[in-house]
Amino acid sequence: MAKITYIEHNGKSHAVEVPNELSVMEGAIQNNIPGIDADCGGSCACATCHVYVEEKWFRKLPNKENAEEDMLDMAFEPNKFSRLGCQITVSDELDGMVVKMPSKQA
Ligand code: FES
Numbered sequence: 001m002a003k004i005t006y007i008e009h010n011g012k013s014h015a016v017e018v019p020n021e022l023s024v025m026e027g028a029i030q031n032n033i034p035g036i037d038a039d040c041g042g043s044c045a046c047a048t049c050h051v052y053v054e055e056k057w058f059r060k061l062p063n064k065e066n067a068e069e070d071m072l073d074m075a076f077e078p079n080k081f082s083r084l085g086c087q088i089t090v091s092d093e094l095d096g097m098v099v100k101m102p103s104k105q106a
Contacts, residue, residue: 001017001018001019001020001090001092001095002017002018002020002090002091002092002093002094002095002096002097003015003016003017003018003095003096003097004016004017004018004024004027004090004094004097004098004099005096005097005098005099006027006028006033006035006036006051006099006100006101007098007099007100007101008033008034008035008100008101008106009035009100009101009102009103009105009106010106012034014031014033016031016033018030018031018090019090020089020090020091020092021089021090021091022089022090023042023085023086023087023088023089023090024049024051024083024085024086024088024090024097024099025038025042025049025084025085025086025088026038026042026086027090028049028085034106035101035105035106036048036049036051036085036101036105037049037105038085038086040086042086043086044065044067044068044071044084044086044087045071046071047071047072047074047075047076047084048105049084049085049086050072050075050076050078050082050083050084050085050101050102050105051082051083051084051085051099051100051101051102052079052081052082052099052100052101052102053081053082053083053088053097053098053099054081054097054098054099054100055081057094057096057097057098057099058081058083060093060094061083061088064083064087065087068083068084068087071084072084075102076102076103076104076105077102077103077104083099085099
């Protein structure tokens with residue numbers, strides 16, 4: 001279980017407990033957090049789960065697979081802290097992680 005804070009582009013913050021093994025995207029969907037649509041259901045094919053991960057937490061994440069890199073290339077305004085929420089698996093080590101949603105996902 002990890003507490004994940006999702007911050008909408010408008011600054012509204014949502015801190016929720018997400019069980020281990022769910023993805024960051026699934027944690028948002030299960031808690032009805034706006035800004036993460038997950039149109040493809042988590043198959044790394046839509047980028048509507050794009051988040052900017054706070055630097056301290058970004059460094060703790062496993063490297064991206066090629067499919068995630070490719071999808072982020074097509075995402076709206078990616079930056080060096082961009083990840084797809086569906087590709088981040090929640091674990092105890094991520095307790096306290098903060099992610100922000102891009103302006104397009106409002
Ligand atoms: S839910 Fe579609 S890429 Fe993550």
